[in-house]
Amino acid sequence: MARVWLFGDNIDTDQIVPGRYAPYMTSEAELGKYPFIEARPEFAPAVQPGDIIVAGSNFGCGSSREYAPRALVAAGIAAIVAPSYARIFFRNALNLGLPLFEADLTQRLQDGDAVTLDVERGTIVRGAETIQLPAPPAWVARVWRAGGMVAYYRQHGAFPLEVGQP
Amino acid sequence: MSPEPMTLVEQIISHAAGQPARAGDLVIVPVHRCMTHDSLTPEVIDALENDLGVTQIQDPERVAVIVDHVAPASSVATANAQARVRRWVRAQGISRFYDVGAGICHQIMVEEGLVQPGEIALGTDSHATAYGAIGALGTGVGTRDMALALASGHTWLRVPETLRVRLQGRFRRGVGAKDLSLHLCGLLGLDGATYQAVEFHGGDWLTLDERLTLTGMTTELGAKAGLVPPTGVVAEGLAVPDWLAVQEGATYARTLDVDLDALAPLVAIPPEVDHVMAAAELADVAVDQVFIGTCTNGRLSDLQIAAEILAGHKVAAGVRLLVIPASHRILQQATEDGTLATLLRAGATMGTPGCGPCIGRHLGVMGAGEVALSTANRNFRGRMGDPDARIYLASPAVAAASALTGHITDPSEV
Numbered sequence: 001m002a003r004v005w006l007f008g009d010n011i012d013t014d015q016i017v018p019g020r021y022a023p024y025m026t027s028e029a030e031l032g033k034y035p036f037i038e039a040r041p042e043f044a045p046a047v048q049p050g051d052i053i054v055a056g057s058n059f060g061c062g063s064s065r066e067y068a069p070r071a072l073v074a075a076g077i078a079a080i081v082a083p084s085y086a087r088i089f090f091r092n093a094l095n096l097g098l099p100l101f102e103a104d105l106t107q108r109l110q111d112g113d114a115v116t117l118d119v120e121r122g123t124i125v126r127g128a129e130t131i132q133l134p135a136p137p138a139w140v141a142r143v144w145r146a147g148g149m150v151a152y153y154r155q156h157g158a159f160p161l162e163v164g165q166p
Numbered sequence: 167m168s169p170e171p172m173t174l175v176e177q178i179i180s181h182a183a184g185q186p187a188r189a190g191d192l193v194i195v196p197v198h199r200c201m202t203h204d205s206l207t208p209e210v211i212d213a214l215e216n217d218l219g220v221t222q223i224q225d226p227e228r229v230a231v232i233v234d235h236v237a238p239a240s241s242v243a244t245a246n247a248q249a250r251v252r253r254w255v256r257a258q259g260i261s262r263f264y265d266v267g268a269g270i271c272h273q274i275m276v277e278e279g280l281v282q283p284g285e286i287a288l289g290t291d292s293h294a295t296a297y298g299a300i301g302a303l304g305t306g307v308g309t310r311d312m313a314l315a316l317a318s319g320h321t322w323l324r325v326p327e328t329l330r331v332r333l334q335g336r337f338r339r340g341v342g343a344k345d346l347s348l349h350l351c352g353l354l355g356l357d358g359a360t361y362q363a364v365e366f367h368g369g370d371w372l373t374l375d376e377r378l379t380l381t382g383m384t385t386e387l388g389a390k391a392g393l394v395p396p397t398g399v400v401a402e403g404l405a406v407p408d409w410l411a412v413q414e415g416a417t418y419a420r421t422l423d424v425d426l427d428a429l430a431p432l433v434a435i436p437p438e439v440d441h442v443m444a445a446a447e448l449a450d451v452a453v454d455q456v457f458i459g460t461c462t463n464g465r466l467s468d469l470q471i472a473a474e475i476l477a478g479h480k481v482a483a484g485v486r487l488l489v490i491p492a493s494h495r496i497l498q499q500a501t502e503d504g505t506l507a508t509l510l511r512a513g514a515t516m517g518t519p520g521c522g523p524c525i526g527r528h529l530g531v532m533g534a535g536e537v538a539l540s541t542a543n544r545n546f547r548g549r550m551g552d553p554d555a556r557i558y559l560a561s562p563a564v565a566a567a568s569a570l571t572g573h574i575t576d577p578s579e580v
Contacts, residue, residue, distance in 0.1 A: 019525035058357035066308030092308035
């Protein structure tokens with residue numbers, strides 16, 4: 001079972017990983033220890049592979065730092081569900097293959113809920129309840145399946161086909 | 167090119183894509199300019215070498231690498247990372263390399279002409295929107311987007327819708343571009359222009375410095391790009407392509423009218439840039455450190471505004487006034503015209519041109535319980551150091567006035 005980590009609106013990248021904990025200032029090997037190190041110090045020691053973040057609007061606003069979503073991946077976060085994302089965070093997550101679902105579940109799920117996430121089906125199951133997440137565009141789903149835009153590009157030598165067909 | 171009128175970003179993306187591109191389209195475009203800085207270049211190198219298997223980037227001529235985020239190095243870790251960046255730059259044949267002290271990446275890009283009107287430029291820094299000051303589509307990306315652009319020469323973009331801001335009137339004395347930016351943040355919120363471009367109309371008279379402040383700050387609205395039409399000083403100084411101009415009848419997602427005459431000096435209250443109040447209402451906030459600098463407000467005119475207010479006075483007891491010019495060229499100019507001497511006589515201290523303490527890494531990190539008044543762009547919790555330090559954001563005029571009194575001060579009161 002995965003745990004739900006609930007967050008509010010406008011979670012900025014300085015909260016996710018403060019600039020002075022960047023790999024540049026510390027080391028790549030330590031990155032998984034730093035998500036929310038000051039904003040929510042109990043997060044990194046307790047988060048388990050497969051856990052999900054459920055948050056309010058504009059998740060990931062602020063800096064372009066890719067080490068913010070990368071730290072979440074390193075800590076084991078399997079997906080984020082929020083009504084909207086800051087644009088650079090959205091791209092960084094897509095490049096890394098971290099699924100972002102666009103839905104507001106902040107009133108429906110609670111912090112600490114035990115759930116099962118199925119990225120392919122786009123479902124979150126809590127007890128007897130199944131929550132259907134909105135499906136991403138087909139090309140985004142393909143990028144997720146490839147393991148992110150970088151992996152997709154390496155496999156295909158090109159960006160996904162639909163991109164570039166106005 | 168489509169006969170239908172287009173916004174500035176639609177024009178730039180259409181021109182680069184070689185086919186009409188409309189808001190909402192997904193397109194692959196060549197990237198004319200790539201900017202990366204010391205803080206993230208090591209991750210770009212990792213992504214290129216480890217994830218993409220690329221040992222030689224596509225076109226070193228399009229790339230600028232700038233050491234500004236921790237300059238000079240503050241620790242063994244950053245020194246080693248910078249040494250690795252220098253080795254990589256040499257191995258790749260990147261000639262546009264700007265080392266410690268040259269200045270802040272966005273300032274260098276514009277000052278050195280490394281980005282031109284009508285171009286598409288990516289930077290591994292969210293404030294790359296500042297290149298819209300000269301009519302380029304500048305946008306921030308992460309390190310893997312940069313690695314993909316360096317490897318392929320291309321990137322993918324969703325053509326943004328455009329929010330039009332129509333300016334009327336002129337800034338009153340003591341009010342400037344930063345106040346307009348903070349006003350927009352307060353009005354629209356941190357996600358007020360997410361995935362959008364912001365165009366500023368009616369400001370043909372804006373200086374380059376003002377344009378850089380305005381466009382750089384659009385990222386605080388969530389914008390992908392911020393552009394001032396390349397008129398006025400930009401048209402006089404740079405080659406603007408004849409296809410790049412505001413087109414009557416272009417479609418805007420939203421239009422906002424701002425009366426500049428009615429703007430007052432503003433301050434963003436921690437920990438959010440969109441929590442904005444008049445400086446005059448915040449006189450009870452005592453400040454420990456005043457920081458004048460950054461890609462937002464570290465230019466010559468910013469230092470001159472501060473010097474004018476501080477001339478012949480002394481910074482209040484107990485206040486640390488830190489001035490960091492945005493580039494070496496600005497530092498030289500401020501030295502030659504006497505601005506620097508005025509600031510130093512008032513009690514200011516100086517830092518190496520670069521980002522300074524904006525990101526809380528060096529050169530003025532804040533301690534718990536301390537209050538910073540900064541001309542930077544973000545006041546998120548922990549941004550400048552201890553999470554229990556509080557960061558207020560304002561213009562150089564408010565910063566200088568507050569340094570004099572020791573508390574947040576409307577410049578008209580000094």
